[in-house]
Amino acid sequence: MVDLRESIRRRIREGACVTVNQLVAEVAEEAGVPRSWVAYEVYLMWKRGELNVESEPVDNTVMFLFSIEGVWYWVTLALTLASVAAVTLISNGPLMPIRYALGALSVLFLPGYALIEALYPRGDEVSPLERLALSIGLSLAVVPLVGLLLNYTPWGIRLIPVVVSDAVLTISLLTVAAFRKAKYAQIPGHCFT
Amino acid sequence: MVNWSVRVALMLTAVVMLSVVAYAQQPMRSLLLAYGNVSALGAEGGNVTGLVNELNEAITLYVAGHYANASALASGIIASAPGLAKAIELRHIELYSTYAAVGAIALIIVSLVYLKRRELIGGLWLRFRGGGMVTVGGGKPRGFITDEEVLAVATAIALILVVFVTAQALVSGEAASFSAIGLLGPSGKIGGYPSVVSVNQSINLYLLVYNHMNRPVWYVVYVYVTNTTASPPIGGEPALVYQRVLLSNETWITPLSLSLNETGRFRIVGELWMYSPVNLTLTYTGEYVQLWVNVTNYG
Numbered sequence: 001m002v003d004l005r006e007s008i009r010r011r012i013r014e015g016a017c018v019t020v021n022q023l024v025a026e027v028a029e030e031a032g033v034p035r036s037w038v039a040y041e042v043y044l045m046w047k048r049g050e051l052n053v054e055s056e057p058v059d060n061t062v063m064f065l066f067s068i069e070g071v072w073y074w075v076t077l078a079l080t081l082a083s084v085a086a087v088t089l090i091s092n093g094p095l096m097p098i099r100y101a102l103g104a105l106s107v108l109f110l111p112g113y114a115l116i117e118a119l120y121p122r123g124d125e126v127s128p129l130e131r132l133a134l135s136i137g138l139s140l141a142v143v144p145l146v147g148l149l150l151n152y153t154p155w156g157i158r159l160i161p162v163v164v165s166d167a168v169l170t171i172s173l174l175t176v177a178a179f180r181k182a183k184y185a186q187i188p189g190h191c192f193t
Numbered sequence: 194m195v196n197w198s199v200r201v202a203l204m205l206t207a208v209v210m211l212s213v214v215a216y217a218q219q220p221m222r223s224l225l226l227a228y229g230n231v232s233a234l235g236a237e238g239g240n241v242t243g244l245v246n247e248l249n250e251a252i253t254l255y256v257a258g259h260y261a262n263a264s265a266l267a268s269g270i271i272a273s274a275p276g277l278a279k280a281i282e283l284r285h286i287e288l289y290s291t292y293a294a295v296g297a298i299a300l301i302i303v304s305l306v307y308l309k310r311r312e313l314i315g316g317l318w319l320r321f322r323g324g325g326m327v328t329v330g331g332g333k334p335r336g337f338i339t340d341e342e343v344l345a346v347a348t349a350i351a352l353i354l355v356v357f358v359t360a361q362a363l364v365s366g367e368a369a370s371f372s373a374i375g376l377l378g379p380s381g382k383i384g385g386y387p388s389v390v391s392v393n394q395s396i397n398l399y400l401l402v403y404n405h406m407n408r409p410v411w412y413v414v415y416v417y418v419t420n421t422t423a424s425p426p427i428g429g430e431p432a433l434v435y436q437r438v439l440l441s442n443e444t445w446i447t448p449l450s451l452s453l454n455e456t457g458r459f460r461i462v463g464e465l466w467m468y469s470p471v472n473l474t475l476t477y478t479g480e481y482v483q484l485w486v487n488v489t490n491y492g
Contacts, residue, residue: 012329040315042327047339049332053325066489068321094288100358113407124333126339132347 054189
Protein backbone atom coordinates (compact mmCIF):
# COMPACT_ATOMS: atom_id res chain seq x y z
CA MET A 1 0.00 0.00 0.00
CA VAL A 2 1.23 3.49 -0.87
CA ASP A 3 2.47 5.59 2.03
CA LEU A 4 -0.12 8.36 1.96
CA ARG A 5 1.85 10.69 4.19
CA GLU A 6 4.95 10.45 2.05
CA SER A 7 2.86 11.11 -1.08
CA ILE A 8 1.32 14.17 0.56
CA ARG A 9 4.73 15.46 1.66
CA ARG A 10 6.14 14.95 -1.82
CA ARG A 11 3.24 16.79 -3.44
CA ILE A 12 3.62 19.72 -1.03
CA ARG A 13 7.34 19.96 -1.78
CA GLU A 14 6.62 20.03 -5.53
CA GLY A 15 4.62 23.25 -5.51
CA ALA A 16 3.45 25.76 -2.97
CA CYS A 17 -0.11 26.90 -2.34
CA VAL A 18 -2.15 23.95 -3.51
CA THR A 19 -5.74 23.69 -2.28
CA VAL A 20 -6.76 20.84 0.00
CA ASN A 21 -9.19 19.62 -2.66
CA GLN A 22 -6.47 19.52 -5.32
CA LEU A 23 -3.96 17.86 -3.05
CA VAL A 24 -6.43 15.21 -1.90
CA ALA A 25 -7.66 14.48 -5.41
CA GLU A 26 -4.15 14.06 -6.81
CA VAL A 27 -2.86 11.87 -3.99
CA ALA A 28 -6.03 9.76 -3.93
CA GLU A 29 -5.78 9.12 -7.65
CA GLU A 30 -2.09 8.24 -7.37
CA ALA A 31 -2.63 5.92 -4.41
CA GLY A 32 -5.96 4.50 -5.57
CA VAL A 33 -7.71 5.12 -2.28
CA PRO A 34 -10.89 7.09 -1.43
CA ARG A 35 -10.44 10.85 -1.12
CA SER A 36 -11.75 10.82 2.45
CA TRP A 37 -8.81 8.61 3.50
CA VAL A 38 -6.31 11.08 2.08
CA ALA A 39 -8.25 13.99 3.61
CA TYR A 40 -8.04 12.25 7.00
CA GLU A 41 -4.25 11.95 6.67
CA VAL A 42 -3.99 15.62 5.66
CA TYR A 43 -6.11 16.50 8.69
CA LEU A 44 -3.79 14.52 11.01
CA MET A 45 -0.68 16.08 9.47
CA TRP A 46 -2.22 19.53 9.92
CA LYS A 47 -2.96 18.76 13.59
CA ARG A 48 0.61 17.55 14.11
CA GLY A 49 1.95 20.76 12.61
CA GLU A 50 3.48 19.13 9.53
CA LEU A 51 1.18 21.18 7.32
CA ASN A 52 -0.47 24.57 7.43
CA VAL A 53 -3.93 25.07 6.02
CA GLU A 54 -4.53 28.72 5.26
CA SER A 55 -8.07 29.98 4.91
CA GLU A 56 -9.23 33.12 3.19
CA PRO A 57 -8.90 35.96 5.71
CA VAL A 58 -12.13 36.94 7.46
CA ASP A 59 -13.34 40.55 7.66
CA ASN A 60 -14.49 40.60 11.25
CA THR A 61 -15.08 38.54 14.42
CA VAL A 62 -18.66 37.61 13.49
CA MET A 63 -17.49 36.10 10.22
CA PHE A 64 -14.79 34.22 12.12
CA LEU A 65 -17.29 32.84 14.64
CA PHE A 66 -19.56 31.57 11.86
CA SER A 67 -16.72 30.03 9.87
CA ILE A 68 -15.31 26.54 10.39
CA GLU A 69 -12.54 28.13 12.51
CA GLY A 70 -15.13 29.25 15.05
CA VAL A 71 -16.57 25.78 15.73
CA TRP A 72 -14.44 25.37 18.88
CA TYR A 73 -16.21 28.44 20.36
CA TRP A 74 -19.70 27.04 19.85
CA VAL A 75 -18.72 23.56 21.07
CA THR A 76 -17.18 24.95 24.29
CA LEU A 77 -20.14 27.33 24.77
CA ALA A 78 -22.56 24.41 24.34
CA LEU A 79 -20.60 22.35 26.89
CA THR A 80 -20.66 25.24 29.38
CA LEU A 81 -24.41 25.80 28.99
CA ALA A 82 -25.07 22.04 29.13
CA SER A 83 -23.14 21.95 32.43
CA VAL A 84 -25.32 24.72 33.85
CA ALA A 85 -28.47 22.91 32.70
CA ALA A 86 -27.28 19.54 34.06
CA VAL A 87 -26.28 20.92 37.47
CA THR A 88 -29.48 22.94 37.93
CA LEU A 89 -32.02 20.54 36.41
CA ILE A 90 -30.73 17.06 37.31
CA SER A 91 -30.89 16.32 41.02
CA ASN A 92 -31.40 12.54 41.02
CA GLY A 93 -32.24 9.59 38.82
CA PRO A 94 -30.45 7.85 35.99
CA LEU A 95 -29.07 11.09 34.50
CA MET A 96 -26.88 11.80 37.54
CA PRO A 97 -23.66 10.52 35.85
CA ILE A 98 -24.14 13.23 33.20
CA ARG A 99 -24.37 15.81 35.99
CA TYR A 100 -21.17 14.50 37.57
CA ALA A 101 -19.28 14.49 34.26
CA LEU A 102 -20.40 17.93 33.07
CA GLY A 103 -20.09 19.42 36.56
CA ALA A 104 -16.51 18.18 36.89
CA LEU A 105 -15.70 19.49 33.41
CA SER A 106 -17.13 22.94 34.14
CA VAL A 107 -15.15 23.27 37.38
CA LEU A 108 -11.91 21.40 36.66
CA PHE A 109 -11.28 22.12 32.99
CA LEU A 110 -13.37 24.69 31.13
CA PRO A 111 -12.45 27.90 33.04
CA GLY A 112 -8.73 27.18 32.68
CA TYR A 113 -9.14 26.09 29.06
CA ALA A 114 -10.96 29.33 28.22
CA LEU A 115 -8.24 31.34 29.98
CA ILE A 116 -5.46 29.55 28.09
CA GLU A 117 -7.29 30.07 24.79
CA ALA A 118 -7.56 33.78 25.63
CA LEU A 119 -3.86 34.00 26.58
CA TYR A 120 -2.54 31.90 23.69
CA PRO A 121 -5.05 32.37 20.87
CA ARG A 122 -2.92 31.35 17.88
CA GLY A 123 -3.01 27.66 18.75
CA ASP A 124 0.61 26.58 18.43
CA GLU A 125 2.27 28.72 21.15
CA VAL A 126 2.09 25.89 23.67
CA SER A 127 1.94 22.16 23.01
CA PRO A 128 -1.40 20.34 23.41
CA LEU A 129 -0.14 18.57 26.56
CA GLU A 130 0.94 21.87 28.10
CA ARG A 131 -2.42 23.33 27.15
CA LEU A 132 -4.22 20.43 28.91
CA ALA A 133 -2.05 20.68 32.04
CA LEU A 134 -2.43 24.47 32.21
CA SER A 135 -6.19 24.21 31.63
CA ILE A 136 -6.62 21.90 34.63
CA GLY A 137 -4.15 23.81 36.82
CA LEU A 138 -5.59 27.24 36.04
CA SER A 139 -9.14 25.98 36.61
CA LEU A 140 -8.11 24.89 40.09
CA ALA A 141 -6.61 28.35 40.64
CA VAL A 142 -9.43 30.44 39.17
CA VAL A 143 -12.52 28.72 40.62
CA PRO A 144 -11.53 29.32 44.30
CA LEU A 145 -10.99 32.99 43.42
CA VAL A 146 -14.56 33.11 42.11
CA GLY A 147 -15.65 31.59 45.43
CA LEU A 148 -13.64 34.23 47.31
CA LEU A 149 -15.37 37.03 45.40
CA LEU A 150 -18.79 35.44 45.82
CA ASN A 151 -18.21 35.33 49.57
CA TYR A 152 -18.32 39.14 49.62
CA THR A 153 -21.51 39.38 47.58
CA PRO A 154 -25.09 39.16 48.92
CA TRP A 155 -25.54 35.80 47.14
CA GLY A 156 -22.76 33.96 49.00
CA ILE A 157 -21.15 30.66 48.11
CA ARG A 158 -24.22 28.65 47.12
CA LEU A 159 -24.95 26.29 44.26
CA ILE A 160 -26.71 28.65 41.84
CA PRO A 161 -24.36 31.65 42.32
CA VAL A 162 -21.33 29.35 41.95
CA VAL A 163 -22.67 27.67 38.80
CA VAL A 164 -23.74 30.94 37.20
CA SER A 165 -20.53 32.84 38.02
CA ASP A 166 -18.41 29.90 36.81
CA ALA A 167 -20.35 29.84 33.52
CA VAL A 168 -20.19 33.64 33.12
CA LEU A 169 -16.42 33.60 33.70
CA THR A 170 -15.90 30.77 31.20
CA ILE A 171 -18.07 32.40 28.52
CA SER A 172 -16.39 35.78 29.03
CA LEU A 173 -12.92 34.27 28.64
CA LEU A 174 -14.09 32.28 25.61
CA THR A 175 -15.39 35.43 23.99
CA VAL A 176 -12.10 37.24 24.65
CA ALA A 177 -10.30 34.26 23.11
CA ALA A 178 -12.62 34.38 20.08
CA PHE A 179 -11.88 38.07 19.51
CA ARG A 180 -8.13 37.45 19.74
CA LYS A 181 -8.32 34.42 17.43
CA ALA A 182 -10.38 36.44 14.95
CA LYS A 183 -7.58 39.02 14.75
CA TYR A 184 -5.18 36.29 13.67
CA ALA A 185 -7.76 35.03 11.16
CA GLN A 186 -7.93 38.52 9.62
CA ILE A 187 -4.24 38.42 8.71
CA PRO A 188 -3.86 37.01 5.17
CA GLY A 189 -1.69 33.92 4.94
CA HIS A 190 1.26 33.35 2.60
CA CYS A 191 -0.95 32.02 -0.21
CA PHE A 192 -3.44 34.89 -0.04
CA THR A 193 -0.99 37.77 -0.26
CA MET B 194 -27.45 -6.61 47.06
CA VAL B 195 -29.84 -4.04 45.70
CA ASN B 196 -32.94 -6.18 45.95
CA TRP B 197 -31.95 -7.81 49.19
CA SER B 198 -33.47 -5.14 51.37
CA VAL B 199 -36.61 -5.04 49.26
CA ARG B 200 -36.99 -8.79 49.71
CA VAL B 201 -36.41 -8.41 53.43
CA ALA B 202 -39.03 -5.66 53.49
CA LEU B 203 -41.48 -7.90 51.64
CA MET B 204 -40.82 -10.82 53.98
CA LEU B 205 -41.13 -8.53 56.95
CA THR B 206 -44.37 -7.19 55.57
CA ALA B 207 -45.73 -10.70 55.00
CA VAL B 208 -44.94 -11.62 58.58
CA VAL B 209 -46.53 -8.41 59.75
CA MET B 210 -49.68 -8.95 57.72
CA LEU B 211 -50.12 -12.31 59.44
CA SER B 212 -49.47 -10.94 62.87
CA VAL B 213 -51.02 -7.50 62.58
CA VAL B 214 -54.18 -8.64 64.32
CA ALA B 215 -52.14 -10.00 67.19
CA TYR B 216 -50.27 -6.73 67.43
CA ALA B 217 -53.38 -4.59 67.16
CA GLN B 218 -53.45 -4.19 70.88
CA GLN B 219 -49.85 -2.99 70.87
CA PRO B 220 -49.72 0.13 68.73
CA MET B 221 -46.07 0.78 69.55
CA ARG B 222 -45.12 -2.56 68.06
CA SER B 223 -47.12 -1.93 64.88
CA LEU B 224 -45.58 1.51 64.63
CA LEU B 225 -42.12 -0.04 64.87
CA LEU B 226 -42.95 -2.58 62.21
CA ALA B 227 -44.31 0.12 59.93
CA TYR B 228 -41.11 2.06 60.59
CA GLY B 229 -38.98 -0.99 59.71
CA ASN B 230 -40.79 -1.30 56.37
CA VAL B 231 -40.57 2.38 55.55
CA SER B 232 -36.88 2.53 56.46
CA ALA B 233 -36.07 -0.53 54.32
CA LEU B 234 -37.96 0.92 51.36
CA GLY B 235 -36.25 4.28 51.82
CA ALA B 236 -32.85 2.60 51.93
CA GLU B 237 -33.59 1.15 48.50
CA GLY B 238 -34.22 4.59 47.07
CA GLY B 239 -38.02 4.58 47.15
CA ASN B 240 -39.93 7.82 47.56
CA VAL B 241 -41.24 7.33 51.08
CA THR B 242 -41.96 10.97 51.92
CA GLY B 243 -45.70 10.34 52.17
CA LEU B 244 -45.24 7.23 54.30
CA VAL B 245 -42.83 9.03 56.63
CA ASN B 246 -45.36 11.85 57.05
CA GLU B 247 -48.06 9.30 57.91
CA LEU B 248 -45.69 7.59 60.32
CA ASN B 249 -44.93 10.88 62.08
CA GLU B 250 -48.66 11.52 62.32
CA ALA B 251 -49.12 8.05 63.83
CA ILE B 252 -46.33 8.72 66.35
CA THR B 253 -47.96 12.02 67.33
CA LEU B 254 -51.30 10.24 67.81
CA TYR B 255 -49.63 7.52 69.85
CA VAL B 256 -47.87 10.06 72.08
CA ALA B 257 -51.23 11.83 72.54
CA GLY B 258 -52.77 8.54 73.65
CA HIS B 259 -54.88 7.86 70.54
CA TYR B 260 -53.64 4.29 70.24
CA ALA B 261 -56.38 2.99 67.95
CA ASN B 262 -55.88 5.78 65.41
CA ALA B 263 -52.12 5.38 65.56
CA SER B 264 -52.45 1.64 65.03
CA ALA B 265 -54.81 2.13 62.08
CA LEU B 266 -52.35 4.51 60.43
CA ALA B 267 -49.49 2.08 61.02
CA SER B 268 -51.53 -0.76 59.51
CA GLY B 269 -52.22 1.39 56.45
CA ILE B 270 -48.51 2.03 56.04
CA ILE B 271 -47.72 -1.67 56.37
CA ALA B 272 -50.40 -2.54 53.82
CA SER B 273 -49.06 -0.09 51.25
CA ALA B 274 -45.44 -1.26 51.64
CA PRO B 275 -45.55 -4.30 49.28
CA GLY B 276 -46.84 -2.19 46.39
CA LEU B 277 -44.09 0.35 46.88
CA ALA B 278 -41.47 -2.40 47.23
CA LYS B 279 -42.56 -3.86 43.89
CA ALA B 280 -42.45 -0.42 42.27
CA ILE B 281 -38.91 0.11 43.60
CA GLU B 282 -37.79 -3.26 42.28
CA LEU B 283 -39.28 -2.48 38.86
CA ARG B 284 -37.59 0.91 38.89
CA HIS B 285 -34.25 -0.69 39.65
CA ILE B 286 -34.70 -3.14 36.77
CA GLU B 287 -35.64 -0.27 34.46
CA LEU B 288 -32.68 1.78 35.66
CA TYR B 289 -30.10 -0.97 35.13
CA SER B 290 -31.64 -1.91 31.77
CA THR B 291 -31.42 1.73 30.70
CA TYR B 292 -27.79 1.97 31.83
CA ALA B 293 -26.92 -1.25 29.99
CA ALA B 294 -28.73 -0.13 26.82
CA VAL B 295 -27.15 3.34 26.87
CA GLY B 296 -23.71 1.81 27.51
CA ALA B 297 -24.12 -0.68 24.67
CA ILE B 298 -25.34 2.01 22.26
CA ALA B 299 -22.45 4.31 23.24
CA LEU B 300 -19.97 1.46 22.75
CA ILE B 301 -21.41 0.63 19.32
CA ILE B 302 -21.34 4.29 18.25
CA VAL B 303 -17.75 4.76 19.46
CA SER B 304 -16.66 1.55 17.71
CA LEU B 305 -18.38 2.54 14.45
CA VAL B 306 -16.91 6.04 14.55
CA TYR B 307 -13.45 4.58 15.18
CA LEU B 308 -13.76 2.04 12.36
CA LYS B 309 -15.14 4.64 9.94
CA ARG B 310 -13.01 7.54 11.22
CA ARG B 311 -11.26 8.09 7.91
CA GLU B 312 -14.52 8.30 5.96
CA LEU B 313 -16.34 10.41 8.56
CA ILE B 314 -13.64 12.85 9.67
CA GLY B 315 -11.89 12.93 6.30
CA GLY B 316 -15.17 13.54 4.44
CA LEU B 317 -16.32 16.28 6.81
CA TRP B 318 -12.95 17.97 6.90
CA LEU B 319 -12.68 17.94 3.13
CA ARG B 320 -16.11 19.47 2.89
CA PHE B 321 -15.38 22.35 5.24
CA ARG B 322 -11.65 22.92 4.65
CA GLY B 323 -11.39 21.78 1.03
CA GLY B 324 -10.86 25.34 -0.20
CA GLY B 325 -7.96 26.00 2.17
CA MET B 326 -4.42 26.37 0.86
CA VAL B 327 -1.87 23.81 2.03
CA THR B 328 1.69 24.85 2.84
CA VAL B 329 4.53 23.30 4.79
CA GLY B 330 3.88 23.55 8.52
CA GLY B 331 6.07 24.81 11.32
CA GLY B 332 6.14 21.46 13.08
CA LYS B 333 4.26 22.58 16.18
CA PRO B 334 1.27 20.36 16.99
CA ARG B 335 -2.18 21.84 17.68
CA GLY B 336 -5.47 20.44 18.99
CA PHE B 337 -6.31 18.10 21.85
CA ILE B 338 -8.10 15.18 20.28
CA THR B 339 -5.39 14.10 17.87
CA ASP B 340 -2.46 14.43 20.24
CA GLU B 341 -1.33 11.06 21.58
CA GLU B 342 0.18 12.48 24.78
CA VAL B 343 -3.00 14.36 25.60
CA LEU B 344 -5.10 11.28 24.94
CA ALA B 345 -2.85 9.20 27.20
CA VAL B 346 -3.04 11.72 30.06
CA ALA B 347 -6.80 12.24 29.60
CA THR B 348 -7.33 8.45 29.65
CA ALA B 349 -5.26 8.16 32.83
CA ILE B 350 -7.23 10.96 34.53
CA ALA B 351 -10.54 9.44 33.41
CA LEU B 352 -9.46 6.01 34.66
CA ILE B 353 -8.48 7.37 38.07
CA LEU B 354 -11.75 9.29 38.33
CA VAL B 355 -13.83 6.24 37.36
CA VAL B 356 -12.03 4.02 39.89
CA PHE B 357 -12.37 6.67 42.61
CA VAL B 358 -16.06 7.36 41.92
CA THR B 359 -16.89 3.64 41.73
CA ALA B 360 -15.05 2.90 44.98
CA GLN B 361 -16.73 5.87 46.64
CA ALA B 362 -20.16 4.72 45.45
CA LEU B 363 -19.54 1.21 46.80
CA VAL B 364 -18.36 2.23 50.27
CA SER B 365 -20.15 5.54 50.79
CA GLY B 366 -23.30 3.90 52.18
CA GLU B 367 -21.39 2.52 55.15
CA ALA B 368 -18.57 5.01 55.52
CA ALA B 369 -20.57 8.21 55.34
CA SER B 370 -23.60 7.30 57.46
CA PHE B 371 -24.02 9.28 60.65
CA SER B 372 -26.57 11.05 62.80
CA ALA B 373 -26.07 14.49 64.28
CA ILE B 374 -27.65 16.59 67.00
CA GLY B 375 -27.07 20.27 67.59
CA LEU B 376 -28.21 22.93 70.02
CA LEU B 377 -29.10 26.31 68.56
CA GLY B 378 -29.50 29.57 70.42
CA PRO B 379 -32.72 31.57 70.97
CA SER B 380 -32.52 33.02 67.43
CA GLY B 381 -32.27 29.58 65.85
CA LYS B 382 -28.57 30.01 65.08
CA ILE B 383 -25.36 28.90 66.72
CA GLY B 384 -24.48 31.35 69.52
CA GLY B 385 -26.31 33.58 71.93
CA TYR B 386 -26.84 30.79 74.45
CA PRO B 387 -28.04 31.85 77.91
CA SER B 388 -25.51 31.22 80.70
CA VAL B 389 -27.26 32.89 83.65
CA VAL B 390 -31.02 32.71 84.09
CA SER B 391 -33.34 33.46 86.97
CA VAL B 392 -35.59 30.92 88.64
CA ASN B 393 -38.62 30.02 86.51
CA GLN B 394 -37.33 32.09 83.63
CA SER B 395 -38.13 30.51 80.32
CA ILE B 396 -35.07 29.18 78.48
CA ASN B 397 -35.77 29.14 74.76
CA LEU B 398 -33.44 27.14 72.55
CA TYR B 399 -33.70 24.98 69.43
CA LEU B 400 -32.74 21.36 68.90
CA LEU B 401 -31.36 20.32 65.51
CA VAL B 402 -31.28 16.71 64.37
CA TYR B 403 -29.78 15.63 61.06
CA ASN B 404 -30.15 12.23 59.42
CA HIS B 405 -27.29 11.10 57.19
CA MET B 406 -27.94 7.36 57.57
CA ASN B 407 -28.96 6.98 53.89
CA ARG B 408 -32.41 5.78 54.99
CA PRO B 409 -35.35 7.11 57.04
CA VAL B 410 -34.59 6.86 60.77
CA TRP B 411 -36.83 7.26 63.82
CA TYR B 412 -34.99 9.56 66.23
CA VAL B 413 -35.79 10.18 69.89
CA VAL B 414 -34.21 13.06 71.81
CA TYR B 415 -34.21 12.79 75.61
CA VAL B 416 -33.64 16.11 77.36
CA TYR B 417 -32.32 15.90 80.92
CA VAL B 418 -31.65 18.61 83.48
CA THR B 419 -28.95 17.56 85.89
CA ASN B 420 -26.30 19.06 88.15
CA THR B 421 -23.91 16.14 87.76
CA THR B 422 -21.07 15.82 85.28
CA ALA B 423 -21.87 12.20 84.42
CA SER B 424 -21.35 11.24 80.79
CA PRO B 425 -24.44 10.39 78.74
CA PRO B 426 -26.47 8.28 78.58
CA ILE B 427 -27.68 9.70 81.87
CA GLY B 428 -30.67 7.42 82.37
CA GLY B 429 -33.73 7.97 84.49
CA GLU B 430 -36.80 10.03 83.65
CA PRO B 431 -36.06 12.73 81.06
CA ALA B 432 -37.48 16.23 81.45
CA LEU B 433 -38.62 16.31 77.84
CA VAL B 434 -38.87 13.81 74.97
CA TYR B 435 -38.94 14.65 71.27
CA GLN B 436 -39.33 12.06 68.54
CA ARG B 437 -39.74 12.04 64.80
CA VAL B 438 -38.92 9.96 61.75
CA LEU B 439 -36.53 11.81 59.45
CA LEU B 440 -36.00 11.13 55.77
CA SER B 441 -32.47 10.55 54.55
CA ASN B 442 -30.54 13.86 54.54
CA GLU B 443 -33.41 15.61 56.35
CA THR B 444 -32.74 18.21 59.04
CA TRP B 445 -35.26 18.71 61.83
CA ILE B 446 -35.23 21.84 63.99
CA THR B 447 -37.64 22.01 66.89
CA PRO B 448 -38.03 24.56 69.72
CA LEU B 449 -36.83 23.53 73.18
CA SER B 450 -38.39 25.52 76.02
CA LEU B 451 -37.98 24.87 79.69
CA SER B 452 -37.59 26.70 82.98
CA LEU B 453 -35.76 25.73 86.17
CA ASN B 454 -37.39 26.20 89.56
CA GLU B 455 -34.38 26.11 91.86
CA THR B 456 -31.08 27.91 92.03
CA GLY B 457 -27.73 26.36 91.25
CA ARG B 458 -25.59 25.31 88.34
CA PHE B 459 -27.41 22.96 86.00
CA ARG B 460 -26.64 21.12 82.84
CA ILE B 461 -29.25 20.75 80.11
CA VAL B 462 -28.39 17.61 78.15
CA GLY B 463 -29.99 16.43 74.90
CA GLU B 464 -29.25 12.78 74.06
CA LEU B 465 -29.88 11.47 70.55
CA TRP B 466 -31.38 7.99 70.40
CA MET B 467 -32.70 6.13 67.40
CA TYR B 468 -34.75 3.04 66.71
CA SER B 469 -32.39 0.72 64.88
CA PRO B 470 -33.92 -0.01 61.45
CA VAL B 471 -32.46 -3.52 61.64
CA ASN B 472 -33.68 -4.85 65.00
CA LEU B 473 -36.17 -2.06 65.87
CA THR B 474 -34.69 -1.49 69.33
CA LEU B 475 -34.04 1.91 70.85
CA THR B 476 -30.30 2.57 70.64
CA TYR B 477 -28.17 5.45 71.90
CA THR B 478 -26.30 7.02 68.96
CA GLY B 479 -23.48 8.32 71.16
CA GLU B 480 -24.32 11.91 70.15
CA TYR B 481 -25.44 14.52 72.68
CA VAL B 482 -25.46 18.25 73.29
CA GLN B 483 -25.25 20.09 76.58
CA LEU B 484 -25.53 23.60 78.00
CA TRP B 485 -24.49 24.71 81.47
CA VAL B 486 -26.64 27.42 83.03
CA ASN B 487 -26.45 29.21 86.38
CA VAL B 488 -29.89 29.65 87.90
CA THR B 489 -30.10 32.60 90.28
CA ASN B 490 -32.79 34.36 92.25
CA TYR B 491 -32.17 37.67 90.51
CA GLY B 492 -34.04 38.70 87.40
